[in-house]
Amino acid sequence: MPLILNGLEPIPWWLAGAGIAFVTLALLWVSSNRLGVSTGFENVCSLVVRAPYFGRDAIRGSNGWRLPLLGGLVLGGFLSAVLGGGWEPTWALGMFDTAIGWGPAGKVAWMFVGGLLIGFGTRLAGGCTSGHGIFGLSNLELPSLVSTVSFMAAGAVTTNLIYRVIV
Structure with a gap:
Protein backbone atom coordinates (compact mmCIF):
# COMPACT_ATOMS: atom_id res chain seq x y z
CA MET A 1 0.00 0.00 0.00
CA PRO A 2 1.54 3.37 -0.99
CA LEU A 3 2.19 6.10 1.54
CA ILE A 4 -0.34 8.91 1.92
CA LEU A 5 2.14 11.52 0.74
CA ASN A 6 3.55 11.32 -2.77
CA GLY A 7 2.31 7.76 -3.37
CA LEU A 8 5.71 6.25 -2.50
CA GLU A 9 6.10 2.66 -1.41
CA PRO A 10 7.01 2.37 2.29
CA ILE A 11 10.08 0.46 3.39
CA PRO A 12 9.26 -3.06 4.61
CA TRP A 13 8.14 -3.27 8.25
CA TRP A 14 10.87 -5.74 9.10
CA LEU A 15 13.57 -3.40 7.80
CA ALA A 16 12.17 -0.48 9.82
CA GLY A 17 12.04 -2.73 12.90
CA ALA A 18 15.63 -3.80 12.38
CA GLY A 19 16.64 -0.13 12.06
CA ILE A 20 14.90 0.75 15.33
CA ALA A 21 16.54 -2.23 17.04
CA PHE A 22 19.95 -1.16 15.70
CA VAL A 23 19.56 2.41 16.99
CA THR A 24 18.31 1.18 20.37
CA LEU A 25 21.15 -1.30 20.82
CA ALA A 26 23.77 1.14 19.53
CA LEU A 27 22.62 3.80 21.98
CA LEU A 28 22.75 1.30 24.83
CA TRP A 29 26.16 -0.03 23.80
CA VAL A 30 27.84 3.30 23.01
CA SER A 31 26.49 5.43 25.85
CA SER A 32 24.66 3.06 28.25
CA ASN A 33 21.50 5.13 27.78
CA ARG A 34 17.92 4.10 27.18
CA LEU A 35 16.11 5.20 24.06
CA GLY A 36 13.31 7.65 24.84
CA VAL A 37 12.26 11.00 23.50
CA SER A 38 10.03 12.58 26.15
CA THR A 39 12.93 13.62 28.36
CA GLY A 40 14.34 15.40 25.35
CA PHE A 41 11.75 18.13 25.88
CA GLU A 42 13.36 18.80 29.25
CA ASN A 43 16.77 18.88 27.58
CA VAL A 44 15.62 21.48 25.06
CA CYS A 45 13.98 23.53 27.83
CA SER A 46 17.22 23.39 29.85
CA LEU A 47 18.90 25.37 27.08
CA VAL A 48 16.60 28.37 27.50
CA VAL A 49 14.85 28.12 30.89
CA ARG A 50 16.91 28.76 33.99
CA ALA A 51 14.47 27.16 36.47
CA PRO A 52 16.11 24.76 38.97
CA TYR A 53 14.07 21.85 37.63
CA PHE A 54 15.80 22.09 34.26
CA GLY A 55 19.22 22.57 35.85
CA ARG A 56 19.28 19.12 37.48
CA ASP A 57 22.30 16.95 36.77
CA ALA A 58 20.03 14.26 35.29
CA ILE A 59 18.93 16.72 32.62
CA ARG A 60 22.11 18.67 32.01
CA GLY A 61 24.18 15.48 32.02
CA SER A 62 22.18 13.94 29.17
CA ASN A 63 22.35 16.96 26.83
CA GLY A 64 25.49 15.58 25.20
CA TRP A 65 23.71 12.60 23.69
CA ARG A 66 19.99 13.38 23.79
CA LEU A 67 20.14 16.71 21.94
CA PRO A 68 21.99 15.16 18.95
CA LEU A 69 19.44 12.31 18.99
CA LEU A 70 16.57 14.81 18.85
CA GLY A 71 18.32 16.82 16.15
CA GLY A 72 18.80 13.62 14.16
CA LEU A 73 15.09 12.81 14.44
CA VAL A 74 14.13 16.23 13.11
CA LEU A 75 16.79 16.18 10.40
CA GLY A 76 15.88 12.62 9.38
CA GLY A 77 12.21 13.53 9.06
CA PHE A 78 13.06 16.59 7.01
CA LEU A 79 15.43 14.68 4.70
CA SER A 80 12.86 11.92 4.27
CA ALA A 81 10.25 14.46 3.22
CA VAL A 82 12.56 16.31 0.84
CA LEU A 83 14.03 13.18 -0.74
CA GLY A 84 10.60 11.58 -0.93
CA GLY A 85 9.21 14.15 -3.30
CA GLY A 86 9.17 17.46 -1.51
CA TRP A 87 8.00 19.11 1.63
CA GLU A 88 5.46 21.86 1.95
CA PRO A 89 3.85 23.26 5.10
CA THR A 90 0.08 22.85 5.06
Whole structure:
Protein backbone atom coordinates (compact mmCIF):
# COMPACT_ATOMS: atom_id res chain seq x y z
CA MET A 1 0.00 0.00 0.00
CA PRO A 2 1.54 3.37 -0.99
CA LEU A 3 2.19 6.10 1.54
CA ILE A 4 -0.34 8.91 1.92
CA LEU A 5 2.14 11.52 0.74
CA ASN A 6 3.55 11.32 -2.77
CA GLY A 7 2.31 7.76 -3.37
CA LEU A 8 5.71 6.25 -2.50
CA GLU A 9 6.10 2.66 -1.41
CA PRO A 10 7.01 2.37 2.29
CA ILE A 11 10.08 0.46 3.39
CA PRO A 12 9.26 -3.06 4.61
CA TRP A 13 8.14 -3.27 8.25
CA TRP A 14 10.87 -5.74 9.10
CA LEU A 15 13.57 -3.40 7.80
CA ALA A 16 12.17 -0.48 9.82
CA GLY A 17 12.04 -2.73 12.90
CA ALA A 18 15.63 -3.80 12.38
CA GLY A 19 16.64 -0.13 12.06
CA ILE A 20 14.90 0.75 15.33
CA ALA A 21 16.54 -2.23 17.04
CA PHE A 22 19.95 -1.16 15.70
CA VAL A 23 19.56 2.41 16.99
CA THR A 24 18.31 1.18 20.37
CA LEU A 25 21.15 -1.30 20.82
CA ALA A 26 23.77 1.14 19.53
CA LEU A 27 22.62 3.80 21.98
CA LEU A 28 22.75 1.30 24.83
CA TRP A 29 26.16 -0.03 23.80
CA VAL A 30 27.84 3.30 23.01
CA SER A 31 26.49 5.43 25.85
CA SER A 32 24.66 3.06 28.25
CA ASN A 33 21.50 5.13 27.78
CA ARG A 34 17.92 4.10 27.18
CA LEU A 35 16.11 5.20 24.06
CA GLY A 36 13.31 7.65 24.84
CA VAL A 37 12.26 11.00 23.50
CA SER A 38 10.03 12.58 26.15
CA THR A 39 12.93 13.62 28.36
CA GLY A 40 14.34 15.40 25.35
CA PHE A 41 11.75 18.13 25.88
CA GLU A 42 13.36 18.80 29.25
CA ASN A 43 16.77 18.88 27.58
CA VAL A 44 15.62 21.48 25.06
CA CYS A 45 13.98 23.53 27.83
CA SER A 46 17.22 23.39 29.85
CA LEU A 47 18.90 25.37 27.08
CA VAL A 48 16.60 28.37 27.50
CA VAL A 49 14.85 28.12 30.89
CA ARG A 50 16.91 28.76 33.99
CA ALA A 51 14.47 27.16 36.47
CA PRO A 52 16.11 24.76 38.97
CA TYR A 53 14.07 21.85 37.63
CA PHE A 54 15.80 22.09 34.26
CA GLY A 55 19.22 22.57 35.85
CA ARG A 56 19.28 19.12 37.48
CA ASP A 57 22.30 16.95 36.77
CA ALA A 58 20.03 14.26 35.29
CA ILE A 59 18.93 16.72 32.62
CA ARG A 60 22.11 18.67 32.01
CA GLY A 61 24.18 15.48 32.02
CA SER A 62 22.18 13.94 29.17
CA ASN A 63 22.35 16.96 26.83
CA GLY A 64 25.49 15.58 25.20
CA TRP A 65 23.71 12.60 23.69
CA ARG A 66 19.99 13.38 23.79
CA LEU A 67 20.14 16.71 21.94
CA PRO A 68 21.99 15.16 18.95
CA LEU A 69 19.44 12.31 18.99
CA LEU A 70 16.57 14.81 18.85
CA GLY A 71 18.32 16.82 16.15
CA GLY A 72 18.80 13.62 14.16
CA LEU A 73 15.09 12.81 14.44
CA VAL A 74 14.13 16.23 13.11
CA LEU A 75 16.79 16.18 10.40
CA GLY A 76 15.88 12.62 9.38
CA GLY A 77 12.21 13.53 9.06
CA PHE A 78 13.06 16.59 7.01
CA LEU A 79 15.43 14.68 4.70
CA SER A 80 12.86 11.92 4.27
CA ALA A 81 10.25 14.46 3.22
CA VAL A 82 12.56 16.31 0.84
CA LEU A 83 14.03 13.18 -0.74
CA GLY A 84 10.60 11.58 -0.93
CA GLY A 85 9.21 14.15 -3.30
CA GLY A 86 9.17 17.46 -1.51
CA TRP A 87 8.00 19.11 1.63
CA GLU A 88 5.46 21.86 1.95
CA PRO A 89 3.85 23.26 5.10
CA THR A 90 0.08 22.85 5.06
CA TRP A 91 -3.00 23.29 7.21
CA ALA A 92 -4.66 20.29 5.53
CA LEU A 93 -5.41 17.55 8.05
CA GLY A 94 -7.11 15.04 5.76
CA MET A 95 -9.98 13.19 7.44
CA PHE A 96 -10.07 15.71 10.29
CA ASP A 97 -10.94 18.47 7.83
CA THR A 98 -13.57 16.33 6.15
CA ALA A 99 -15.16 15.12 9.37
CA ILE A 100 -14.90 18.13 11.67
CA GLY A 101 -13.94 21.01 9.38
CA TRP A 102 -12.57 23.53 11.86
CA GLY A 103 -10.57 26.48 10.60
CA PRO A 104 -6.91 27.16 11.40
CA ALA A 105 -7.62 28.46 14.93
CA GLY A 106 -9.66 25.37 15.74
CA LYS A 107 -6.90 23.11 14.46
CA VAL A 108 -4.29 24.91 16.59
CA ALA A 109 -6.56 24.60 19.65
CA TRP A 110 -7.15 20.89 18.88
CA MET A 111 -3.41 20.24 18.55
CA PHE A 112 -2.62 22.24 21.69
CA VAL A 113 -5.12 20.30 23.82
CA GLY A 114 -3.90 17.03 22.26
CA GLY A 115 -0.32 17.96 23.11
CA LEU A 116 -1.29 18.70 26.72
CA LEU A 117 -3.02 15.33 27.01
CA ILE A 118 -0.06 13.52 25.47
CA GLY A 119 2.30 15.34 27.83
CA PHE A 120 0.12 14.46 30.82
CA GLY A 121 0.01 10.79 29.79
CA THR A 122 3.75 10.75 29.25
CA ARG A 123 4.39 12.15 32.72
CA LEU A 124 1.80 9.86 34.30
CA ALA A 125 3.40 6.81 32.64
CA GLY A 126 6.94 7.92 33.45
CA GLY A 127 7.96 7.95 29.79
CA CYS A 128 6.82 8.14 26.20
CA THR A 129 5.68 5.56 23.70
CA SER A 130 9.16 5.16 22.26
CA GLY A 131 10.76 4.67 25.67
CA HIS A 132 8.15 2.24 26.93
CA GLY A 133 7.12 0.62 23.67
CA ILE A 134 10.57 0.05 22.23
CA PHE A 135 13.05 -0.08 25.05
CA GLY A 136 10.88 -1.05 28.01
CA LEU A 137 9.09 -3.87 26.22
CA SER A 138 12.37 -5.25 24.86
CA ASN A 139 13.51 -5.51 28.50
CA LEU A 140 10.23 -7.22 29.48
CA GLU A 141 9.38 -4.46 31.96
CA LEU A 142 5.81 -4.77 33.31
CA PRO A 143 5.30 -0.99 33.71
CA SER A 144 6.22 -0.57 30.04
CA LEU A 145 3.70 -3.22 29.02
CA VAL A 146 0.96 -1.50 31.04
CA SER A 147 1.92 1.90 29.64
CA THR A 148 2.10 0.73 26.03
CA VAL A 149 -1.24 -1.07 26.24
CA SER A 150 -2.73 2.07 27.82
CA PHE A 151 -1.31 4.32 25.08
CA MET A 152 -2.66 2.05 22.35
CA ALA A 153 -6.08 1.67 24.00
CA ALA A 154 -6.42 5.43 24.49
CA GLY A 155 -5.54 5.98 20.83
CA ALA A 156 -8.10 3.43 19.66
CA VAL A 157 -10.83 4.83 21.90
CA THR A 158 -10.09 8.43 20.87
CA THR A 159 -10.07 7.58 17.17
CA ASN A 160 -13.37 5.71 17.45
CA LEU A 161 -14.95 8.52 19.48
CA ILE A 162 -13.94 11.13 16.92
CA TYR A 163 -14.72 9.28 13.72
CA ARG A 164 -17.68 7.12 14.79
CA VAL A 165 -19.48 8.99 17.56
CA ILE A 166 -18.78 12.71 17.05
CA VAL A 167 -18.89 12.66 13.26
